[in-house]
């Protein structure tokens with residue numbers, strides 16, 4: 271066997287998911303002098319990372335992984351081996367909303383964080399910097415420290431850092447190559463500050479120093495929850511205004527443009543939609559709400575809870591508008607959902623608005639056609655078979671048909687519903703689609719993606735979120 275290269279440092283990432291995979295692949299490509307091992311307990315996920323068919327779709331990710339895999343980037347199920355040899359260990363495991371017990375439906379489930387920490391403590395034979403990469407409630411680092419210190423061998427130190435991740439899916443690689451900021455929180459002790467510097471030195475391989483922000487642990491942990499809460503709040507704010515637009519004849523795109531021109535407000539994250547989805551926003555706001563409630567900050571909790579309440583309201587409002595336009599019944603009608611991912615450029619469906627819409631149409635015994643360019647059939651069937659969504663796979667198979675392209679999905683349909691803003695939906699030949707649909711042919715645009723006036727010229731009846739119907743004011 272060839273002697274091991276003289277690495278400047280060794281990094282291990284526990285959790286080969288949407289965050290651990292891309293984040294540590296980018297560290298590997300930018301820091302060729304470090305050995306980076308990404309580990310997971312799920313052997314299928316690791317096998318996929320080692321194959322030509324990566325387990326997640328993310329533009330640019332393939333190139334990054336191919337450039338350094340098996341050079342200084344390794345994907346393995348050997349969790350213990352990677353822990354033992356590394357100096358810096360990222361904990362990038364999932365922290366979903368608790369499904370049962372205390373705080374059920376609100377609090378973050380920290381089981382995976384705890385098991386990762388116990389493993390580190392059990393097998394580590396030298397001191398480690400442990401980096402909290404997962405999104406966690408404020409003061410989780412304290413619990414991590416307690417678990418690590420109570421279970422480790424004598425003489426081993428663990429310095430815990432908070433280094434939350436701000437990448438968005440679909441743009442993960444560009445976000446990681448040029449982050450707005452990298453946040454590193456630590457205890458303000460000499461050892462904590464030294465650990466903070468060691469991690470900052472890794473990021474400094476490609477991130478300008480003035481974008482690497484350091485602060486205390488609790489500020490860093492809370493900043494992640496605060497950033498997601500503020501981002502989601504902007505979407506709920508514009509979505510609440512979209513209801514007002516539909517009722518008054520104002521156009522939500524015009525309102526967003528006008529208010530976004532104010533440099534204090536800015537134009538980003540003001541796109542009205544059927545609702546925000548994704549694995550983070552709802553989970554992290556509920557986590558924040560739970561934290562506030564636990565600290566007896568009832569008014570603060572209620573304030574943030576409204577962001578999620580409006581998000582649910584937006585989905586229900588959209589469904590009501592669809593059903594009303596379709597002559598108050600969708601039973602036995604063919605409803606074609608275009609898009610199933612929670613946003614474009616990802617195959618991720620977690621908390622996707624399309625799941626809630628499909629549930630409603632299944633409940634009403636509609637025939638639901640689905641097409642998404644990146645989501646697998648298995649994923650759609652699995653999401654829709656979940657308890658609370660349907661009675662199981664038999665019902666789903668009866669009511670749902672999945673298609674390989676938008677044209678076949680739209681054939682003979684009563685209505686198209688744009689659920690995800692995929693670019694390819696803008697480029698479809700709507701004349702051909704119109705001819706193949708039942709009449710009147712409806713399009714419900716939940717993403718303000720299409721040119722409604724062009725579609726109306728073809729003959730479609732078009733209803734767009736945040737824009738009044740032709741029947742109401744404004745036309």
Ligand SMILES: NC(=O)c1ccc[n+]([C@@H]2O[C@H](COP(=O)([O-])OP(=O)(O)OC[C@H]3O[C@@H](n4cnc5c(N)ncnc54)[C@H](O)[C@@H]3O)[C@@H](O)[C@H]2O)c1
Nearest residue numbers: 285286287288289310311312363364365382386404405435
């Ligand atoms: N998805 C995003 O865009 C995003 C962005 C920023 C932050 N986050 C946060 O990052 C964290 C991870 O999110 P994700 O989307 O990557 O989750 P994920 O579910 O895609 O990946 C987590 C992985 O951790 C593995 N795992 C769990 N426990 C383990 C253990 N003890 N040892 C080894 N592997 C273990 C799981 O098998 C899974 O593959 C969450 O806290 C999330 O809130 C996510």
Ligand SMILES: O=c1ccn([C@@H]2O[C@H](COP(=O)(O)OP(=O)(O)O[C@H]3O[C@H](CO)[C@@H](O)[C@H](O)[C@H]3O)[C@@H](O)[C@H]2O)c(=O)[nH]1
Nearest residue numbers: 435436437438439505539540541543546547548550612613
């Ligand atoms: O103006 C907008 C912007 C987004 N969305 C929707 O909001 C959801 C979330 O989108 P986005 O934030 O772009 O994707 P995520 O991958 O969920 O990223 C968020 O959640 C991550 C996990 O914590 C953070 O790291 C990111 O900074 C944060 O943007 C999606 O359904 C979008 O369609 C809108 O409806 N209108």
